[in-house]
Amino acid sequence: MFINLSRIIKSGWLNFRRNIWLSTATISVFFLALFVVAALFVLSFATTHIARTLEDKVDISVYFAEDTPEYNILDVQSRLLDFKEVKSVEYVSRVDALETFKERHRDNPLIQASLEELDENPLLASLNIKAYEASTYEVIAQFLERAPAGSLVEKIDYRENKELIERLFTITGNIKRAGVIVGIILSFIAMLVAFNTVRLAIYNERDSIAIMRLVGAGNWFIRGPFVVQGMLVGFAAAVLSMLVLAALAFAFSERVDAFIPGLNLLGYLKTNALLIMGVEVGLGVLFGGLSSLVAIRNYLKV
Amino acid sequence: MIYFKKVSKIYPHDSVALKDVSFEIEPHEFVSLVGRSGAGKSTILKLLIAEERPTSGSIFFENQDIGFLAFHQISKLRRRIGVVFQDFKLLPSKNVYENVAFVLEVMGAESKQIKEDVPQVLKLVGLEKKLYNFPSELSGGEKQRAALARALVHRPEVLVADEPTGNLDYVHTWDIVNLLIKINSLGTNVVLATHDKEIVNKLKRRVITLEEGRLISDEKKGKYLI
Numbered sequence: 122m123f124i125n126l127s128r129i130i131k132s133g134w135l136n137f138r139r140n141i142w143l144s145t146a147t148i149s150v151f152f153l154a155l156f157v158v159a160a161l162f163v164l165s166f167a168t169t170h171i172a173r174t175l176e177d178k179v180d181i182s183v184y185f186a187e188d189t190p191e192y193n194i195l196d197v198q199s200r201l202l203d204f205k206e207v208k209s210v211e212y213v214s215r216v217d218a219l220e221t222f223k224e225r226h227r228d229n230p231l232i233q234a235s236l237e238e239l240d241e242n243p244l245l246a247s248l249n250i251k252a253y254e255a256s257t258y259e260v261i262a263q264f265l266e267r268a269p270a271g272s273l274v275e276k277i278d279y280r281e282n283k284e285l286i287e288r289l290f291t292i293t294g295n296i297k298r299a300g301v302i303v304g305i306i307l308s309f310i311a312m313l314v315a316f317n318t319v320r321l322a323i324y325n326e327r328d329s330i331a332i333m334r335l336v337g338a339g340n341w342f343i344r345g346p347f348v349v350q351g352m353l354v355g356f357a358a359a360v361l362s363m364l365v366l367a368a369l370a371f372a373f374s375e376r377v378d379a380f381i382p383g384l385n386l387l388g389y390l391k392t393n394a395l396l397i398m399g400v401e402v403g404l405g406v407l408f409g410g411l412s413s414l415v416a417i418r419n420y421l422k423v
Numbered sequence: 424m425i426y427f428k429k430v431s432k433i434y435p436h437d438s439v440a441l442k443d444v445s446f447e448i449e450p451h452e453f454v455s456l457v458g459r460s461g462a463g464k465s466t467i468l469k470l471l472i473a474e475e476r477p478t479s480g481s482i483f484f485e486n487q488d489i490g491f492l493a494f495h496q497i498s499k500l501r502r503r504i505g506v507v508f509q510d511f512k513l514l515p516s517k518n519v520y521e522n523v524a525f526v527l528e529v530m531g532a533e534s535k536q537i538k539e540d541v542p543q544v545l546k547l548v549g550l551e552k553k554l555y556n557f558p559s560e561l562s563g564g565e566k567q568r569a570a571l572a573r574a575l576v577h578r579p580e581v582l583v584a585d586e587p588t589g590n591l592d593y594v595h596t597w598d599i600v601n602l603l604i605k606i607n608s609l610g611t612n613v614v615l616a617t618h619d620k621e622i623v624n625k626l627k628r629r630v631i632t633l634e635e636g637r638l639i640s641d642e643k644k645g646k647y648l649i
């Protein structure tokens with residue numbers, strides 16, 4: 122049994138080496154297929170990143186009437202935090218608001234001067250609310266408009282931006298969904314093409330397969346080397362696609378960063394290196410072996 | 424040892440290759456199968472290794488009905504029979520040494536035994552200088568001898584040779600025939616399909632003559648009839 126296994130592996134390796142041109146061609150196709158998968162990883166990372174950055178920019182602010190006591194505002198804040206849809210609620214007091222305002226317009230002497238002249242803080246206290254999903258903003262807005270909070274509220278800016286926010290979330294949702302669908306379709310095509318090259322390679326060997334049968338070789342003794350060969354092809358292609366991916370990441374990381382701010386491609390690849398490598402090598406070896414196994418089935422009937 | 428009982432073989436398109444052929448081969452026998460081209464010689468050999476199934480009738484190897492073997496039993500049967508195919512059937516992607524070694528590997532032989540036996544049998548057929556050549560680099564006669572070496576190397580119980588001398592010159596032909604005689608004398612059944620009148624007449628062994636798929640004569644010390 123052990124001697125058979127070692128012979129099968131040796132023979133598979135020998136076939137791989139001797140048919141180096143055929144192997145190279147198959148590796149190229151497998152490489153493209155696996156590269157598509159790797160590219161999908163990166164693409165899904167990028168789209169999620171873009172969608173998240175956009176979504177992160179969305180919040181609603183409630184402004185409270187000038188004379189609202191702070192403990193009332195804090196009470197509303199804690200009630201809001203009880204909603205599980207709410208991601209964060211940030212309290213900005215009137216003083217804080219003024220500080221921020223001053224800071225932002227530091228270089229504008231006109232505004233600075235007019236602020237000096239006012240003897241009272243013209244800004245209102247507010248709560249900045251972020252939710253996980255766009256649909257919940259409506260519920261939050263309604264909650265704020267109702268009693269008891271309603272009487273304290275001066276203005277909710279959500280009412281002004283409602284349409285924009287909803288459209289934004291539709292777009293980011295679509296980006297994510299399209300990424301998944303395109304990914305699945307592309308991977309499927311890539312695998313189909315890869316499988317077909319294996320089928321052609323084995324079709325090429327059909328006479329040899331028949332001869333092996335005729336001199337008494339058992340099925341596994343015939344199949345085995347082809348499966349090993351397929352696994353070697355998958356492995357080589359996976360390593361190649363990792364190398365190319367790494368090279369591309371090094372070459373373009375900075376430019377991508379400039380194009381989509383905050384998208385750290387290299388960092389993403391580094392932290393997920395093991396996962397991507399595992400998926401690529403696993404997929405390559407598994408798919409290479411399995412393709413051979415399935416493709417050879419028809420030729421073992423002599 | 425081998426029994427053909429009223430065996431007929433009809434290939435697709437109503438091509439009748441064998442019609443009601445019956446004979447029996449005893450252990451240690453040397454049998455020549457003769458007949459014109461298309462008489463059905465190769466078909467008998469194909470039936471014997473279950474490459475083809477009989478259309479009717481039955482074939483036994485010892486007490487096994489070859490017509491109804493399960494898939495894995497077919498492999499086992501083939502390991503007991505060495506075949507020199509009319510078209511050689513060498514593996515093109517393996518060299519001569521590997522082609523011969525393959526049969527032993529299939530049987531699970533020890534590596535040490537393979538390293539000893541393969542060069543030995545290749546020397547026997549005069550191919551000791553072509554060990555590492557691929558079939559495409561061999562002449563017709565060399566391929567034929569490589570095929571013979573492969574058929575012999577695992578010391579099969581039955582050696583079946585389909586025109587093993589078809590591409591050989593006079594000297595090589597007799598080398599091969601003498602080799603077959605020697606193998607037979609060591610206890611192996613030999614079934615030789617041939618057109619070669621001279622060989623058959625000199626052998627003075629059993630001759631089965633076929634004509635258009637029918638067995639027309641079967642003689643213990645036969646001559647080439649047609």
Ligand SMILES: Nc1ncnc2c1ncn2[C@@H]1O[C@H](COP(=O)(O)OP(=O)(O)OP(=O)(O)O)[C@@H](O)[C@H]1O
Nearest residue numbers: 434435438439440459460461462463464465466467
């Ligand atoms: N696969 C096949 N399909 C259809 N007809 C076949 C097939 N193989 C053989 N035949 C036919 O069966 C008959 C016997 O063929 P076979 O190969 O047994 O002849 P043979 O005696 O070996 O001839 P030769 O001396 O030329 O090798 C022939 O008429 C041939 O055309």
Ligand SMILES: [Mg+2]
Nearest residue numbers: 464465509585
């Ligand atoms: Mg023939």
